[in-house]
Amino acid sequence: MFGNHQQKQAEEALDQLTYFNNLLKQAIGEPDIYAVANDKIADFGLAGVSRMIVNRFEGQLNTGKMMRVLLQKVYNAGVLVLNDCSVNQLKPEGSNVQLITSHGDLKATKVILATNAFASQLYPELEVIPGRGQMLVTKPIANLKLNGTYHFNEGYYYFRNIDDRVLFGGGRNINFKAEESYDFGNTESVKQQLVTYLNKMILPNQHVEIDYWWSGIMGFGEDINPIVKQIQPNVFCAVRCNGMGVAMGSLVGENVAELTLSY
Ligand SMILES: Cc1cc2nc3c(=O)[nH]c(=O)nc-3n(C[C@H](O)[C@H](O)[C@H](O)COP(=O)(O)OP(=O)(O)OC[C@H]3O[C@@H](n4cnc5c(N)ncnc54)[C@H](O)[C@@H]3O)c2cc1C
Incomplete structure (x- = not known):
């Protein structure tokens, strides 16, 4: 999905839709894996989001x-x-x-x-190269509208529902060097950014409480x-x-x- 200020990135992604759908069709035989889904934004209760692309084969697992x-x-x-x-x-x-x-x-x-x-x-x-991912999960939310897995800001942020909670994380791009770490833990700058997105974009005006914070270390390379x-x-x-x-x-x-x- 793309924020209101990300028109250019949204246009670039939309321009590639047919290209990627053709590639995926060759790989798995199914057409139109990605599709425009702007009409869903309001159903999910998101704020400040202008464009959305859905991948109908995106999965979730426990x-x-x-x-x-x-x-x-x-x-x-x-x-x-x-x-x-x-x-x-x-x-x-x-x-x-x-x-x-x-x-x-x-x-x-x-x-x-x-x-x-x-x-x-x-x-x-x-x-x-190690790259830390910082995560939070909210307390249960009554009448949660989100259902699925969502990505934004070039995939540096990711959230999904787990039953009636929201799991949300990312923010490595705020300070790549600081997150290039073997140490588990959470930093104030990333936590603040995640809480801001959570309250303003993902669950606007809902006063949700965060139940847990944690982190994991991924392995990256060129x-x-x-x-x-x-x-x-x-x-x-x-x-x-x-x-x-x-x-x-x-x-x-x-x-x-x-x-x-x-x-
Ligand atoms: C926040 C976050 C979100 C993610 N989201 C996704 C996602 O949506 N989809 C996806 O596909 N992937 C995701 N990943 C990536 C995925 O979790 C990792 O790619 C995957 O766990 C790698 O598995 P692994 O078994 O290779 O390594 P790990 O799960 O990292 O396991 C490596 C193990 O080696 C142990 N170890 C390290 N050094 C030593 C040593 N010297 N001696 C003994 N043991 C050692 C560690 O303690 C660890 O238990 C995410 C990762 C994070 C952190």
Whole structure:
């Protein structure tokens, strides 16, 4: 969606609509994935928004449930999961790899590094730059009109409803350097901007209360593709998901598994 002051960006995006619809039709066989939806703006109760484009295939998922199912799958396959155990170094040891960890040393025949944003901490040659995303979720809101997932300001802001609450986050573009961080946490400048958008644009004049704040660290790079490759004998990586790892994580996982098994 585009704010009242973003006429130029809106025109540019609208000019590309047919181009992207044709590309997507070739990829998934469905026409008109993106369509103009300006008539929906009032239904959603938004303020200061002049244009909206809808993607009829945009999905939402519950990442808590996703992780629960993933863990059930790996436990059923007999995988041991060690939490709160930092890997400090990976050393080749004959045909094995030694893992120097915060809880002692381990040995593995093959290792997949899936630390995404944190990959350069162990392998500085991997070009992965951390980028913090700051988020809030509101308390339940009576008669919430929002239903779906919304993006604005070139995707630097994102919100969605979760039942009768709103989850909203972003704002890395306020200070890219400050958000290029491995540290979790929230900053006053980003919090203020998020609260302003929340009260003025997303839920105007509704006096909503914020229930939680949190943050997560994404892994970015010049190249939009993730890095899936061998990095030393018996060590492979699948990192740099560019903020899209929920959507493409299962495919990236499959790719690195195939690569690892081919050695
Ligand atoms: C606010 C926010 C919103 C997002 N929204 C979306 C979205 O809408 N759609 C989408 O597709 N993606 C989204 N993403 C991106 C998505 O969450 C990530 O791309 C995805 O989680 C990457 O998964 P991963 O398993 O590769 O890495 P992570 O989930 O980051 O997991 C890496 C793990 O490695 C651990 N680790 C790091 N270093 C070490 C070490 N030395 N030793 C041991 N463990 C280590 C970390 O503790 C962490 O648990 C969002 C991310 C954030 C932060």
